[in-house]
Amino acid sequence: MQRSGSAGASGQDEGDSAADGDPEEDRLPDDAVVDVQSEEAAVHTKEVIERLERELVGLVPVKSRIREIGDLLLVDRLRRRFGIESTRPTLHMSFTGSPGTGKTTVAMRMAELLHRLGYLQKGHLVNVTRDDLVGQYIGHTAPKTKEVLKRAMGGVLFVDEAYYLYRQENERDYGQETIEILLQMMENERENLVVILAGYKDRMDQFFQSNPGMGSRIAHHIHFPDYGLDELVAIGQLMLAEQQYELSPDAEKAFRDYLERRMRQPRFANARSVRNALERARLRQAARIVADPSRKLGRADLMRIEAEDILQSRVFDDGAGGAAGERSPTGTEDEDAEATASNEGEAPDSEDGAA
Numbered sequence: 001m002q003r004s005g006s007a008g009a010s011g012q013d014e015g016d017s018a019a020d021g022d023p024e025e026d027r028l029p030d031d032a033v034v035d036v037q038s039e040e041a042a043v044h045t046k047e048v049i050e051r052l053e054r055e056l057v058g059l060v061p062v063k064s065r066i067r068e069i070g071d072l073l074l075v076d077r078l079r080r081r082f083g084i085e086s087t088r089p090t091l092h093m094s095f096t097g098s099p100g101t102g103k104t105t106v107a108m109r110m111a112e113l114l115h116r117l118g119y120l121q122k123g124h125l126v127n128v129t130r131d132d133l134v135g136q137y138i139g140h141t142a143p144k145t146k147e148v149l150k151r152a153m154g155g156v157l158f159v160d161e162a163y164y165l166y167r168q169e170n171e172r173d174y175g176q177e178t179i180e181i182l183l184q185m186m187e188n189e190r191e192n193l194v195v196i197l198a199g200y201k202d203r204m205d206q207f208f209q210s211n212p213g214m215g216s217r218i219a220h221h222i223h224f225p226d227y228g229l230d231e232l233v234a235i236g237q238l239m240l241a242e243q244q245y246e247l248s249p250d251a252e253k254a255f256r257d258y259l260e261r262r263m264r265q266p267r268f269a270n271a272r273s274v275r276n277a278l279e280r281a282r283l284r285q286a287a288r289i290v291a292d293p294s295r296k297l298g299r300a301d302l303m304r305i306e307a308e309d310i311l312q313s314r315v316f317d318d319g320a321g322g323a324a325g326e327r328s329p330t331g332t333e334d335e336d337a338e339a340t341a342s343n344e345g346e347a348p349d350s351e352d353g354a355a
Contacts, residue, residue: 026081027081027082027083028081028082028083030082032082034078034081036074036078039074039077039078040074043074043077043116043117043118044116045070045074045113045116045117048070048109048112048113048116049063049066049067049070049113051109052066052105052106052109055105055109056102056105056106057227057231057234057235057238058227058228058231058234059101059102059106059224059225061223061225062102062106062222062223062224065220065222066106066109066110066113066222069091069110069113069220070113070117072089073089073113073114073117073119074117076088076089077117077118088190088191089219090190090217090219091114091119091190091194091219091220092186092190092194092195092196092197092217092218092219092220093110093194093195093196093197093218093219093220093221093222094196094197094198094204094208094218094220094221094222095107095196095197095198095222095223095224096198096199096200096201096204096221096222096223096224097200097201097223097224097225097226098200098224098226098269098270099269099270099272100269100270100271100272100273100274101224101225101226101227101270101271102224102271103198103224104127104158104160104198106222106224107125107127107156107158107196107198108125110156110194110196111123111124111125111155111156111194114156114194115155119194120154120155120156120192120194121154121155121192122153122154122155123154123155123156124152124154124155124156125155125156125158126148126151126152126155126156126157126158127158127160128148128157128158128159128160129159129160129161129164130161130164130165130175130178132144132148133145133148133159133165133175133178134165134173134174134175134177134178135174136174138174140174141174141175141177141178142177142181145177145178145181145182146181149181149182149185149189149193152193153189153192153193154192154193155193155194156193156194156195156196157193157194157195157196158196158198159182159195159196159197159198160198160199161198161199162197162198162199162204162207163199163200163203163204163206163207165178165179165207166179166207166210166211168210179211179214182195182214183213183214183217186217187217195217197214197218201223226270227270227271229256229259229260229263232259232263232270232271232274233255233256233259235271235274236255236259236274236277236278239274239275239278240278240305243282244303245278245282245303245304245305246303246304246305247304247305248304248305248306248307250306250307251304251305251306251307251309251310253307254307254310254311255277255281255310257316258277258310258313258315258316259274259277261315261316262277262315265315277310277313280313281305281309281310282305282309284308284309284310284312285304285305285306285309288306288308288309289301289302
């Protein structure tokens with residue numbers, strides 16, 4: 001599934017220049033002085049980092065790395081204003097981690113950051129998987145891949161589950177043609193395109209070992225760790241606040257218990273599983289309210305999710321809180337498990353770890 005999203009800044013049109021003038025055209029005399037704070041304010045990079053902090057719980061190492069990249073590019077921008085020549089930083093990246101850990105959201109903010117600093121003309125994000133790039137017959141793959149790349153120019157191409165591009169067991173697989181085109185464009189169009197390859201860490205490591213040319217073009221390898229229980233609870237609270245819902249005290253305890261059990265079950269997907277659980281709690285809350293049509297309701301009743309709205313989940317069935325790999329007594333996977341096509345990677349239309 002192919003997805004394109006704008007990462008442009010609020011109050012600034014996507015097509016506008018990222019900064020107040022091109023640093024190379026605004027050449028400063030050698031005896032001039034500049035300060036980082038003013039330059040940062042001119043391109044609004046601090047706003048992007050602050051937005052990332054608000055959107056994502058935890059992920060301290062990831063956020064630190066994004067700030068470091070932003071600092072490097074800001075200093076590089078200052079150097080260019082003085083006419084100090086240096087090689088343009090390589091910006092292609094690899095994001096590894098489990099589903100629902102924030103990779104797509106960070107990719108969107110990275111596109112916005114690069115746009116504001118003048119490294120990308122548009123700063124949009126094009127999110128694709130193998131199906132969007134690889135054809136089904138001879139002569140189909142090249143035009144398909146090039147069309148995606150054409151749309152991604154000036155922004156970020158986010159290739160989810162990138163390891164599926166390469167199928168070592170099939171010598172005639174057309175994915176190799178896509179990889180060769182990507183390699184060429186990552187080198188020749190590095191000033192117009194940033195490629196981010198994403199997926200599980202172990203599979204991405206194997207992918208880079210099998211395709212050393214691809215690995216050598218990736219400058220930044222960023223790993224997204226799984227969320228801890230407290231972080232997942234905090235993510236849930238943020239999601240509820242955004243939708244103007246709240247948990248009763250008993251529901252808070254039930255929700256925490258739910259997460260402890262769900263984390264031990266198959267196909268747990270971090271923030272995505274939290275979102276799915278809360279959506280089901282909303283369904284149960286609505287059913288509970290409508291089941292008593294004569295009851296008088298206030299604003300708080302419509303906003304509050306009760307413990308029973310959570311405890312009805314099949315996760316609380318006997319044995320459902322067991323170790324990963326166990327099934328519920330019904331013989332089916334938990335009702336709140338993610339129903340993605342592969343159940344292995346990230347759904348292209350997800351918001352990842354965004355709260």
